Amino acid sequence: VIIRSDSDEMGPESFIVGLDRKTGEIRWKTPRNSKNACYSTPVLYQPKDGPAELIVTANAHGVTSLDPKTGKINWELNGIFQQRTISTPVLIGDLVFGTAGDGGGRRQAIAVRAGSRTEKREPQIAFQITRFAPYVPTPIVYNGLMFLWADNGIVTCVKADTGEQIWNERVGGNYFSSPVCVNGKLYGVSASGELVVLEAGKEFKLLGRSNLEGPSHATPAVSGGVMYIRTESHLISFGGKK
Numbered sequence: 001v002i003i004r005s006d007s008d009e010m011g012p013e014s015f016i017v018g019l020d021r022k023t024g025e026i027r028w029k030t031p032r033n034s035k036n037a038c039y040s041t042p043v044l045y046q047p048k049d050g051p052a053e054l055i056v057t058a059n060a061h062g063v064t065s066l067d068p069k070t071g072k073i074n075w076e077l078n079g080i081f082q083q084r085t086i087s088t089p090v091l092i093g094d095l096v097f098g099t100a101g102d103g104g105g106r107r108q109a110i111a112v113r114a115g116s117r118t119e120k121r122e123p124q125i126a127f128q129i130t131r132f133a134p135y136v137p138t139p140i141v142y143n144g145l146m147f148l149w150a151d152n153g154i155v156t157c158v159k160a161d162t163g164e165q166i167w168n169e170r171v172g173g174n175y176f177s178s179p180v181c182v183n184g185k186l187y188g189v190s191a192s193g194e195l196v197v198l199e200a201g202k203e204f205k206l207l208g209r210s211n212l213e214g215p216s217h218a219t220p221a222v223s224g225g226v227m228y229i230r231t232e233s234h235l236i237s238f239g240g241k242k
Helices: none
Strands: 001-004 016-017 027-034 043-045 055-056 062-065 073-077 091-092 096-101 109-114 124-129 140-144 145-150 156-160 165-171 178-184 183-189 194-199 204-209 221-223 226-230 235-239
Touching: 016 178, 055 165, 062 109, 073 124, 145 183
Parallel strands: none
Antiparallel strands: 001 016, 016 027, 043 055, 055 062, 062 073, 091 096, 096 109, 109 124, 140 145, 145 156, 156 165, 178 183, 183 194, 194 204, 221 226, 226 235
16 A cells, blocks of 8 residues: 655655555655655656656656656656645646646646656656646547646546547536546536536537536546435435446
8 A cells, every 4th residue: 555645844754664464564654854744645657668656746746757666767857836736636648637726716737748768868858738638637648639627627638648639618507526438428526516428529518517416526426327426414426227
């Protein structure tokens, strides 16, 4: 079980720790610099030329690759994020796409081409998206397209490998949850409790809106043909057998 703790400068020490899943015993612990508290979830990246790597984004370290078995750093591209990272990094082939921002409205979205220890290749910035980047919601990739559902209800579709914009539309509302994609449809839940459905394609198509009758900050979960959405007071399911 791997836990990251990137704290504010005046907070406790920052670190990433690997724990034995059966006993909780510390297997490894890698110290980190502190800058702004970051909450993005690490992801596993499987390169073509080696073992799996743990990818972490933070403004104190940029994008970091670690060995998930030992905590040893494989490569790092520092100094690229000026704000805190909240959304989970998105993997697109050998690209790591991360976003950063703050409550004041500043946003960053950067794609980093992964480094390689075996090929002695340093990581480098592949492209940046300078407008309409999300802060809290995690972007999502489908059929070579990446959809950035911003906190202020603006949705942008770009080519996943280049960042070239295809369309950009306002759907309204404010968002803390991340979109999910099911059968070629994007589902986003606003903070006020509206479920918005878009087509996950090269043309903007609004397919529907539903009032969940309660505020929600939670990302929908999908399992066994059923979508589960948690509001402030209810757990709602869509689909499946009645």
